[in-house]
Amino acid sequence: QSVLTQPPSVSGAPGQRVTISCTGSSSNIGAGYDVHWYQQLPGTAPKLLIYTNNNRPLGVPDRFSGSKSGTSASLAITGLQAEDEADYYCQSHDSSLSGHVVFGGGTKLTVL
């Protein structure tokens, strides 16, 4: 049972827009902790996609964007492409766990 809740799966057709939610509580996202997002392609290590809620590392396309509000955060992907098919994870910290790192359960994105 993850502290941060993500939908197990989402899907979309090429070119469409999808969003992945990350729902937390007053002890993590709602407490002001930043949210980061990772993309994990099959058989590879996770890759940092969004840091500090809405910032893209160099090289990440602007099709990927992040937002945070209240006790939740979201990852949006526009212009969906086949190569976006992957697992996506949100990450934050939790004050009830001594400020330790917490991950969402992960969301499998399927490009139809």
Added chain:
Amino acid sequence: QVQLVQSGSELKEPGASVKVSCKASGYTFSMYAINWVRLAPGQGLQWMGWINTNTGNPTYAQGFTGRFVFSLDTSVSTAYLQISSLRAEDTAVYYCAREQSTTANDYWGQGTLVTVSS
């Protein structure tokens, strides 16, 4: 360029120990913490804890105390994860990751598969 290179896959019997290495290059090792993350079959990423590469002080997540030990050899810019008394449920891919000042993990090792089976 920044790289974290982990040791190769391991096959161990229950009750044995394993030590996974994570060698850093391309940056000053002591300036960034190292996190350890587990990906078990059919599950999501699970944070195991982190080690302060400046002081060597480890911090363990709930569920990763006792049998798990983080250590360093700063002379070769390498972090280690040792797991003792291995159980079948320890079968997983283990990742090391460099933590930015923003707390995001910006570079990851390629992962080390540890399989526990008799």
